[in-house]
Amino acid sequence: MTAAQADGGDPRRVVVLAHEKFPDAAKTATGVLKYADYDVVAVLDRDKPGTVASDHRADLPDVPVVASMDDAPAADALLVGIAPIGGGFDESWRDDVRTAIERGCDIIAGLHYFLNDDEEFAALAAEHGVELNDVRKPHEDLSVAQGTAADVDADIVLTVGTDCSVGKMTVSLELLEAARERGVDAGFIPTGQTGIMISGWGNPVDRVVSDFTAGSVEEMILEVGDEYDVLFVEGQGSIVHPAYSAVTCGILHGAMPDAMVLCHVAGKEVIHGYESFDLPPIPEYVDLYESLAAPVHESSVVAGALNTADVDDDEAARDAVDAYADELGAPATDIVRFGADEILDAVLED
Amino acid sequence: MTAAQADGGDPRRVVVLAHEKFPDAAKTATGVLKYADYDVVAVLDRDKPGTVASDHRADLPDVPVVASMDDAPAADALLVGIAPIGGGFDESWRDDVRTAIERGCDIIAGLHYFLNDDEEFAALAAEHGVELNDVRKPHEDLSVAQGTAADVDADIVLTVGTDCSVGKMTVSLELLEAARERGVDAGFIPTGQTGIMISGWGNPVDRVVSDFTAGSVEEMILEVGDEYDVLFVEGQGSIVHPAYSAVTCGILHGAMPDAMVLCHVAGKEVIHGYESFDLPPIPEYVDLYESLAAPVHESSVVAGALNTADVDDDEAARDAVDAYADELGAPATDIVRFGADEILDAVLED
Numbered sequence: 001m002t003a004a005q006a007d008g009g010d011p012r013r014v015v016v017l018a019h020e021k022f023p024d025a026a027k028t029a030t031g032v033l034k035y036a037d038y039d040v041v042a043v044l045d046r047d048k049p050g051t052v053a054s055d056h057r058a059d060l061p062d063v064p065v066v067a068s069m070d071d072a073p074a075a076d077a078l079l080v081g082i083a084p085i086g087g088g089f090d091e092s093w094r095d096d097v098r099t100a101i102e103r104g105c106d107i108i109a110g111l112h113y114f115l116n117d118d119e120e121f122a123a124l125a126a127e128h129g130v131e132l133n134d135v136r137k138p139h140e141d142l143s144v145a146q147g148t149a150a151d152v153d154a155d156i157v158l159t160v161g162t163d164c165s166v167g168k169m170t171v172s173l174e175l176l177e178a179a180r181e182r183g184v185d186a187g188f189i190p191t192g193q194t195g196i197m198i199s200g201w202g203n204p205v206d207r208v209v210s211d212f213t214a215g216s217v218e219e220m221i222l223e224v225g226d227e228y229d230v231l232f233v234e235g236q237g238s239i240v241h242p243a244y245s246a247v248t249c250g251i252l253h254g255a256m257p258d259a260m261v262l263c264h265v266a267g268k269e270v271i272h273g274y275e276s277f278d279l280p281p282i283p284e285y286v287d288l289y290e291s292l293a294a295p296v297h298e299s300s301v302v303a304g305a306l307n308t309a310d311v312d313d314d315e316a317a318r319d320a321v322d323a324y325a326d327e328l329g330a331p332a333t334d335i336v337r338f339g340a341d342e343i344l345d346a347v348l349e350d
Numbered sequence: 351m352t353a354a355q356a357d358g359g360d361p362r363r364v365v366v367l368a369h370e371k372f373p374d375a376a377k378t379a380t381g382v383l384k385y386a387d388y389d390v391v392a393v394l395d396r397d398k399p400g401t402v403a404s405d406h407r408a409d410l411p412d413v414p415v416v417a418s419m420d421d422a423p424a425a426d427a428l429l430v431g432i433a434p435i436g437g438g439f440d441e442s443w444r445d446d447v448r449t450a451i452e453r454g455c456d457i458i459a460g461l462h463y464f465l466n467d468d469e470e471f472a473a474l475a476a477e478h479g480v481e482l483n484d485v486r487k488p489h490e491d492l493s494v495a496q497g498t499a500a501d502v503d504a505d506i507v508l509t510v511g512t513d514c515s516v517g518k519m520t521v522s523l524e525l526l527e528a529a530r531e532r533g534v535d536a537g538f539i540p541t542g543q544t545g546i547m548i549s550g551w552g553n554p555v556d557r558v559v560s561d562f563t564a565g566s567v568e569e570m571i572l573e574v575g576d577e578y579d580v581l582f583v584e585g586q587g588s589i590v591h592p593a594y595s596a597v598t599c600g601i602l603h604g605a606m607p608d609a610m611v612l613c614h615v616a617g618k619e620v621i622h623g624y625e626s627f628d629l630p631p632i633p634e635y636v637d638l639y640e641s642l643a644a645p646v647h648e649s650s651v652v653a654g655a656l657n658t659a660d661v662d663d664d665e666a667a668r669d670a671v672d673a674y675a676d677e678l679g680a681p682a683t684d685i686v687r688f689g690a691d692e693i694l695d696a697v698l699e700d
Binding site: 243 | 645
C-alpha cells in the first residue's frame with residue numbers, strides 16, 4: 001500500500017488547494033493531477049469556480065474547480081498544491097484548512113512553514129483525529145551515506161539538469177509511466193516536496209542536514225531498490241548552480257546512478273534568478289556530471305530531455321531537439337511533446 | 351573584538367575538556383591549544399594529571415593537564431575539546447560541566463547533542479547566569495546563496511582535499527598565521543565545529559539545511575570579506591566522497607575562491623571509512639575542482655599541501671612532497687614539517 005491509498009486500497013479522495021495560481025503557477029497541483037494515484041475530487045481556486053481543470057490545460061483531467069472547501073465534495077484529505085516564494089503559509093488559506101480539518105480531512109502540505117507548528121491547526125487536528133502531514137519535515141533518523149545505493153537490484157536512472165525548473169521531476173515521472181506501459185517493473189524516488197506529495201512518501205532532500213544529503217537519497221533507494229528492475233530518481237538543481245549545487249552533488253553520489261538523463265529548456269542561456277551566470281555548453285555539463293560521478297560510481301548521460309514548451313510549432317521543436325541531441329552526443333526528445341520512446345530506449349538499453 | 355576575547359579585550363581564560371583522548375584523539379583540543387586566541391589555563395584529562403601538554407606533543411604549549419574541573423584554575427569558560435563518534439554527550443563529563451557552570455564558566459561545545467537541550471544544564475546555566483554555546487547549532491536566518499562571495503575586497507583561498515581528515519583546517523590556519531607574519535591582512539572563515547571553536551564565530555556548514563550549504567559560506571564571507579586582503583576558507587570533505595561531497599560542493603560554489611590548495615595525506619589510496627572507494631589520481635582531482643568551480647567562478651589549484659606525519663625521515667618526506675608537486679603541476683610542501691613558504695608564495699602571487 002502507498003500513502004496515496006486509503007486503508008481499503010482505494011485511492012484517497014483529495015482536494016487540491018491552488019488559490020489564484022491554477023494551473024500555470026501551481027506546479028504541485030498540476031503534478032498531483034497528472035501523476036499521483038490520488039482520486040482528486042476538486043481543485044480550490046477562488047478565481048475560477050465553475051470551471052474544470054481541463055478548461056485551463058488540455059493535459060489535465062476534468063476535475064471541477066471550486067471557490068472554497070465549503071463547495072468541495074466529500075474527501076479524505078486536503079493537499080496544499082501551491083508553494084509561495086519562501087514557503088510560507090498564506091493566511092487566505094486558513095478558512096479552507098480549518099473547514100477541511102473540521103470535515104475530518106487530513107492535511108498534506110510541503111511548506112517550509114509546518115502546519116504541526118501552527119497552534120490552531122494542531123489543536124483542531126487533535127480534536128478531530130486527523131493528521132497534519134508536513135512532507136517537507138525530514139524524519140529524525142537520517143544519517144550519512146554508506147556508498148551502497150548501487151548494490152540494489154534495480155538499475156538507477158537519475159535526471160540531472162542544466163538549471164532548476166527544467167523538468168527533471170516531469171521527465172522522471174513520464175519515464176516511469178512509459179516504462180510501466182512497456183511492462184517494465186519501474187519505481188520512482190522522489191526528492192522534493194512535489195515528488196513526495198505525488199508518490200506519498202520520500203525524503204525532502206533539499207531540507208535535510210547538509211551532511212545527510214547523499215544519505216537521505218541512499219536511504220530511499222535501499223528501502224525499495226530490490227522491489228524494482230528500474231528506479232527513476234528525481235534530480236534537483238544543477239551541478240553548476242551558485243546556490244543549489246550541493247543538493248545536486250549529494251543526489252548524484254547518494255543515488256550512484258547507472259545512467260543519467262540531462263534535462264534542459266530550449267533556448268535557455270543563463271541561470272534562472274542568477275542571470276549573471278551563463279550556462280556552460282551542453283558537452284561541458286555531460287563531462288562534469290560523468291567525471292564527478294565516476295569516482296563513486298561510473299555513469300553516463302545516455303539521453304537528453306529538452307523542454308520546448310516555449311517553441312510554437314512542432315517542426316521548430318523537432319529542430320531544437322535534433323540540435324540538442326547533436327550537442328549531447330546522445331538521443332534526445334521533448335518527452336511531453338513527442339513521447340518518451342527515444343529516451344526510454346536509451347535508458348533501458350544501457 | 352572576537353568571541354575569544356573577554357569584554358575587557360583580554361583573551362578569555364578557557365579550560366579544555368579532553369578526557370582520555372588527549373592529545374592524539376582530541377583534534378579540537380589540540381586545534382584550540384595551537385591556533386585559538388584563548389588563554390588556555392588547563393586541559394582536563396583524567397588519565398594524565400600532573401603532566402603538561404608539551405609532554406605529550408612537542409608542538410603544544412606548557413599548559414597543565416588536570417584530572418577534573420575541581421583541580422582547574424579560575425576560568426571564563428569550559429570548552430569541550432573532544433567529539434565522540436556520533437557527537438553525543440559522554441555522561442562521564444557531567445560532573446565537570448556542572449562544576450564549571452557552578453563556578454560561573456560559560457560552556458562551549460560543538461556536539462550534535464545540544465547542551466541547551468539538556469534540562470539540568472539549561473536550568474543550572476540560567477541560575478548561574480552563564481551561556482551554553484552550542485556552536486554546531488545553525489542560526490535561524492540562514493538562506494540560499496546569491497552568488498556574490500567573489501564581490502568582497504579580499505582574495506578568497508579555499509583548502510580542498512582528496513578526502514576527509516587530510517589537514518584542510520590545519521593548512522588554512524597555518525597559512526593564516528604565516529600570512530600575518532608577512533604583514534598580510536588575512537582572515538579565516540571556519541566551516542566546521544573545531545574551526546568555529548578556534549575562531550569564536552562561524553556557521554557549522556555540515557549541519558545547515560542542504561539548500562543553504564553554499565549560502566551559509568557566502569554569508570560569512572560577505573560579513574568579513576571587505577575587512578581583509580586575503581581570506582582563508584576552511585574546506586570540508588572531498589568532491590568525490592560518497593557521503594560528504596554535497597558539503598564540499600556547496601563550499602566550493604558558495605566561497606567562489608580565487609585560488610585552491612589541494613590537501614592530501616602521503617600514501618593514502620582509499621577513502622577513509624569507505625575503503626572500497628579508491629582515490630582518483632591527483633590530476634583528476636585538480637581537473638574536477640577546477641572544472642566544477644569555473645561556471646560559478648574561475649579558480650585554480652595553485653599549490654598542494656601534503657601531510658607526511660606518517661613518513662619517518664625528512665628526506666623521504668621531501669621526496670614525497672616533490673612527487674606530489676609533480677602530480678599537481680604546482681608547488682607543494684608539508685606545511686607543518688617544512689613551513690608555509692612555498693604554498694603562501696603561490697597563493698599570494700595568484
